[in-house]
Amino acid sequence: MTAYNAPLQDMRFTLNHVVGLPQVATLPGFDVVTPDLADQVLDEAAKLARDVLAPLNRVGDQEGAKLDNGVVRTASGFKDAYWKYAEGGWNAVPFDPEYGGQGLPWTLALPIQEMWASSNMSFSLCPMLNQGAVELLQAHGSDQQKKLYLEKLISGEWTGTMNLTEPQAGSDVGAVRTKAVPQDDGTWLITGQKIFITYGEHDFTDNIIHLVLARTPTAPPGVKGISLFVVPKFMVNEDGSLGQRNDLRCAGLEHKMGIHASPTAVMAYGDNGGAIGYLVGQENRGIEYMFTMMNNARLGVGLQGVSIAERAYQQAVDYAKGRVQSRALTGKDPAPVAIIKHPDVRRMLMTMKSQIEAARALVYFTAAALDNGHTNPDEGARKAAAALNDLLTPVTKAWCTDLGVELSSLGVQIHGGMGFIEETGAAQHYRDARIAPIYEGTNGIQANDLAFRKVLRDGGEAAFTLIKDMRAVAAEAAAQPGDDLATMAANLTDAIDAVETASKWLLDTGKADMTAVAAGAVNYLRMFGVAIGGYLTAKAMIAANNLLREPGADTSFLEGKIITGRFYADQILPSVRGLLKIVTDGHRSVMGLSDDQF
Amino acid sequence: MTAYNAPLQDMRFTLNHVVGLPQVATLPGFDVVTPDLADQVLDEAAKLARDVLAPLNRVGDQEGAKLDNGVVRTASGFKDAYWKYAEGGWNAVPFDPEYGGQGLPWTLALPIQEMWASSNMSFSLCPMLNQGAVELLQAHGSDQQKKLYLEKLISGEWTGTMNLTEPQAGSDVGAVRTKAVPQDDGTWLITGQKIFITYGEHDFTDNIIHLVLARTPTAPPGVKGISLFVVPKFMVNEDGSLGQRNDLRCAGLEHKMGIHASPTAVMAYGDNGGAIGYLVGQENRGIEYMFTMMNNARLGVGLQGVSIAERAYQQAVDYAKGRVQSRALTGKDPAPVAIIKHPDVRRMLMTMKSQIEAARALVYFTAAALDNGHTNPDEGARKAAAALNDLLTPVTKAWCTDLGVELSSLGVQIHGGMGFIEETGAAQHYRDARIAPIYEGTNGIQANDLAFRKVLRDGGEAAFTLIKDMRAVAAEAAAQPGDDLATMAANLTDAIDAVETASKWLLDTGKADMTAVAAGAVNYLRMFGVAIGGYLTAKAMIAANNLLREPGADTSFLEGKIITGRFYADQILPSVRGLLKIVTDGHRSVMGLSDDQF
Structure with missing residues (x-):
């Protein structure tokens, strides 16, 4: 078991000096x-x-x-x-x-x-x-x-759950079959089976309030015929006290690769005639309502990628400082050294640290856009923030959760053989992390959301607005003294150029050849994620540079921020250019095989 | 549980038409x-x-x-x-x-x-x-x-094991402490603890023959003081029958993330005075002997990356053909289709298929170099093949095992939520695959082996010889008709150029700045792996093109080979160019932080 200490200094720095x-x-x-x-x-x-x-x-x-x-x-x-x-x-x-x-x-x-x-x-x-x-x-x-x-x-006296998925309705929520039949008293009788219901049943609280998607008898097919119901585990009396048990039960728990302590329930509604449910809002508007919380939920899952990578990183640092193995690469001392001294271990740790900090900044930045999008009193600023939040949400969800998998895998690798042993704990992070690119909309779905709904639909307006902001920060970095900032400015500019080229290609191609766009969408999203990560890292470097001039500055932390940013510029940003050709030129062979050639 | 059917057609094609x-x-x-x-x-x-x-x-x-x-x-x-x-x-x-x-x-x-x-x-x-x-x-x-x-x-009447690792001697085999003390009868008494001993104890056979690294009393420190011993579980009489139990035992089994059915033993030698061992060859030459089998063992582990990716791929194809979800991206039919019809699922499957076939070809190609390096009667050809095998072995081990992890992760992703459920089987491949980049020399060690021992030591001779062969195949591809081969020729040439530039940088930098080389070694190896994969894929495309002209050709298979190769050219090869800058320019920030800045 390993300790966890929240990276408070980086959190505060990012909140106060990067995302506002x-x-x-x-x-x-x-x-x-x-x-x-x-x-x-x-x-x-x-x-x-x-x-x-x-x-x-x-x-x-x-x-x-x-x-x-x-x-x-x-x-x-x-x-x-x-x-x-x-x-x-x-x-x-x-x-x-x-x-x-x-x-x-x-x-x-x-x-x-x-x-x-x-x-x-x-x-x-x-x-x-x-x-x-x-x-x-x-x-x-x-x-x-x-x-x-x-x-x-x-x-927290009770907990709530979200019941969307059914065996035939995973990514395609419109395929929901659970039924809701109206009763004379204004309630509805719910029957059907839901799967993958997180904390669908547990022993934390006396009651669980299920929010359930279902179809009413007169509902049109597809996503436009789905309604949302409140279905409590125990009926609630007018005074808030608990009444009788509702007709629903947990019919099974999934055996998962990770997040073992989170009960993932199969929920059976209406085994004995129907669970009593209450319509939320109007009939057939369930999916629309669902989108109220979807952006936040996706942001929260993106955050999990950062969280699990951070935990894996802390553990890997701890191991790399304590594990003594092999002499140093340079110098004459034959004594073995802590593996954190070895360049490739160092490279892996920097790969984790630099991307975790960039991804953390992206999550917080998206959250700031969410807050401004809700409550900024200036209408223009509010709308711009809302558009930015819409654009960033799929990028945050997919890029950060992919990083969760990749970086927890590096965490295992840094441990060598001990990483594969369960007692060490590194393996758990690798297993736990794997769900995040899947749930709350697979990362492929996020990529399509970005390409089709967030870039094509508004003709690239939100994307090009962000790109303009990114260019301003690159210019600001270029104006700062020092080789680290200059490298960041150059590599960020190259990445922005590549994202802009890809975005224009997308706008040119999208209407005529949706397949080409869909085939490149995941890599396009990746380009976007890495580039925005670079943009926020550049902001952090500039802020650190400025703060270093203040009396009493924490030079170790601030210089560390700049070096970590330089690593991001050196080793992470160049991949954006590498993906450009794949996005714009790589789609022709994707659909080339017939099904039976696989 | 999923079926496995050996990809015999691809295996035969690769053996007969690609690797010779x-x-x-x-x-x-x-x-x-x-x-x-x-x-x-x-x-x-x-x-x-x-x-x-x-x-x-x-x-x-x-x-x-x-x-x-x-x-x-x-x-x-x-x-x-x-x-x-x-x-x-x-x-x-x-x-x-x-x-x-x-x-x-x-x-x-x-x-x-x-x-x-x-x-x-x-x-x-x-x-x-x-x-x-x-x-x-x-x-x-x-x-x-x-x-x-x-x-x-x-x-197979008995099995053998390899006992190298000790708690303080993982990657650094020279740190072995197990002792061997000579006895008057010519045998040795072995005492010490070994860990991570694969099949160190099991119930398949009546006897297990352990090969154990240990130090004799007069041994010099480090790798030059290690000797190799045969230590049977049961003593063997002159007639081959079993004698008494030797003084060794399995003191524990590791709880691992994957490969659960393979017992990974802690072995205790000499609890009761010493296990009887027999010296193999001469004293202090144990590490040298170990290298006899090291190349083959590394090739075998590289192969595991291919194997596990192939199994994950077969399962993902099966799922993608059977799982019906969401309507097709294009066309007006609202009916849901099998997910193999969706471009991003298709992209993931092609990413698996194209790299599995390339990596398989690399393993077989390395094996052909191994055979020629042992037994080719022409001395020049034999030496060249041995040098090629030495060069390819770390590339094969590291690139293929990294692919095992990455592609089994894609296999999980293709399954969506079902991929995270253990019953499906996709998760097991992801867990099993994770050990291969670690054991038999971590992939970081493979990268250093490639950079320092296989490229720097001979001044790049073996590397540039291979690059010349690769250029010849690129030229041959360029001379073939058709857009697919032309794209492969162009993208392969670009990848070769990048590998050549990186190799020259390595030779220029290596003696003066070993740290820079070590910091870039993993990405350098990756460039090499992807480019050689492209070279062998180009060979396969040329062969398929030629075979298509023969009467009775299996056009479905051969055309599939060409399209799959085109995908490799389109989507995999461009990453080589993207890594070049990281290798040659990306090292400056790697060692920039002090230990306490992590």
Whole structure:
């Protein structure tokens, strides 16, 4: 088992000097976010993550969640941890103060969420799914629904789940078959089976509020015929007390490669006639409502990529400092040295560190766009931020989760043979990380979302606006003294040029040859991700350079930031140019084989 | 559980038309390798792999090997499978006929080995490690040792193991501390602990012959003071019958992320005074002897990357053809289609297929160089082949095993949520594959081997010889009709140019700045691997183009080969150019941070 210490210094630096938390704190409703409060909240979250959640990560992996006669037992210590978390008020961070939420901006909520997922990804999924349910009810629930459910979902007294997937309806949510039949009393009877329901059943709380997609008898086919229902595990009386058990049950838990402590349930609704459900909003608008929380959920999953990579990185650094093996490459001393002294181990650690910091900045940056997109009082700024958030969300989800897999794999590699042994813990991160590129919309779906909905649909407006901002930062970097900034400026400019060329190709090609665009979409998204990561890294380098001139500056940290950024410029950014040819020229052979030639 | 069917058509095509099995069959001693025999051997191996080994792959993953009171029980069915394998003569394929071997070339042995590792990687490790022991004894054992052990290790009646690693001696074999003290009767008493001993204990056979690295009392420090010993589990009488149990035991089995059915043992030698061992060859030459089998072992591990990727690919194809989800991207039909119709799924499958075929060709090509390097009667050709084999071995080991991880990860991704569920089987490949970049010398060590020993040491002679051959094939491709070959010629030439530039940089830089070379070595190896893969793919495309003109040609297969090669040219080769800048320009920031800045 390994320790986890939240990278508070990098988090604060990124929030304050790269993505603009101080600006977010000026938005209406966020004036509570003083620097002191932000510091204090991050410190307290870091303690809970370090002392309570992190020590349970391996226990959870080993024990998993167990289904016994319809009851799910979570791993040892998880229920206690949940209540420490809920009683600390952590469940309420980003929600509406009217229902007990703390009303903090996403820009601050995401760093906190990062700590939960780093310290214990399996645990963090329960609040994360609950968050989706809260957002939906905040936005679309009736007053009565809000009154009955919202306060308890925000306090953590109950938890909420999202029930979308069915065996035949994974990526294609429109294929949902679960039925909802109206009753005379205004309720609906829900029957059907849902799969992959995260924390669909557990022992943390007395009640679980399921949000379920289903079809009403008169619904049109496809995504336009899906409605959203609240289906509580136990019926809730008008006074909020629990009534009888509803007709739903956990019919099984999946045996997964990772996130063992997170119960992934098969949910059976209506074995005995139908589970009682309550329509949310209007009929047939379920998918539209779902998109209310989809962007945030995708941002949260992107964050998991950062979180798991950070945990894997901390463990790899720890191992590389302690493991003594082989003499140094240069010099005459035959004594073996810690492997962190070996250039290739160093390269792997820098590959992790530089990309984790860039990806972290992207998540927080997207969160700042989300906050501004919701509440910036200037209409132009608000719309621009919303468009930026829309553009960035699929990039964040896919790029960061791909990095989660790649970097946790490097974490294993740094451990050598010990990385393959489960007791070490590196392997768990590699296993846990693998789900994130899949759920909440596979990364292939994110790439299509970026290419077709976020770039083609607006004629590239949001993309070219961002590219313009990126060029401004590259120019600013070029104006700074020093070789590190100059290299960043040059390599960032080359990457931006490549992204711009690819984006123009996409706009030229998209309408006539959708297949070519779809075949290149994943690599196009990757180009975008790496380039934006470079843009934010350049911002960080500039900020560090400026801060270094201030008295009392933490030179070790700030110089480290610049060197780490230089590595990103040296070793990560050049891949963008390498992908350009693949995106624009590489599609011709993709569909060339017939099915039976595979 | 998924089926495995050996890709016999691609194997035969690659052997006969890309890497030159017909030429290998003309070498002394290999005249038995007629086309008919090769066909028959491959067919029979494919049956055993499909019918016996593949069905046990998941059983092995679930049950694992168990240690109970010093005795290791392998998973259900494994012992029976071992005896089917041994009684079929498969253990004897590449070995000396004088001791019961079949004397087949490595060029034919490797495709067979590929089937074992594809069908059941955990199982295949037992014969693979045994192979190392046999090679060592063939080359360095005394007549008496050969007589006592070799025949039974070749027949499979006993198995052999390799005992190198100790807790403090992983990559740094020179740090071995196990002791060997001479006795008056000419034997040695061995005491010490070895870890990560593959099949160090099992229930397949009555005896296990351990080859153990240890230090004698007078040994100098480091790699020059290590000797090699034969240490049988049960003493062997002169007539070959078993005597008393030796003083060694399995002290534990590791809990690994994958290859669960392969028992990875902690071996304790000499708990009760010392295990009796017999010196192989001369004192202090153990490491030198070890290199006899190291090249082959590394080639075998590289092959595992191909094997596991092939198995993951077959499963992904199967799933992509059967899973119906979402309508087609183009056209008006709203009905959902099999996901193999979706461009991004297709891209992932092509990414797997094109690189698996290239990597397979590289393994077989290296095997052909190995055979020629051993037995080509023309001295110049023999030396050139040996140099080529030396050059290719680290590339094959590292590139193919990295691909094993990357492509099995794509295999999971193609499955969507089902890929993360253990019952599907895709996850096992992803877990199993992760060990191959680590053992038999980490891929970082392979990269240093390539850069320092295989390129710098001979002033780039072997590398530039290969580059010249590659250019000839690029020119030949350019002279062929058709856009596919023209694209391959152009992109291959660009990749070769990049490899040549990087190699020249390496030669210019290496003596003065070893750190720069070591920091770029992994990416340099990757460039080499991808480019050689392109070279062999171009060869395959040319051969397919030529064969298409013959009457009765299998046009579906041959045209598929060309399209797959085109994809490699389109989407894989361009990454070589992208890595060039990273190798030659990217090293400056690698060592920039102090240890405490991580």
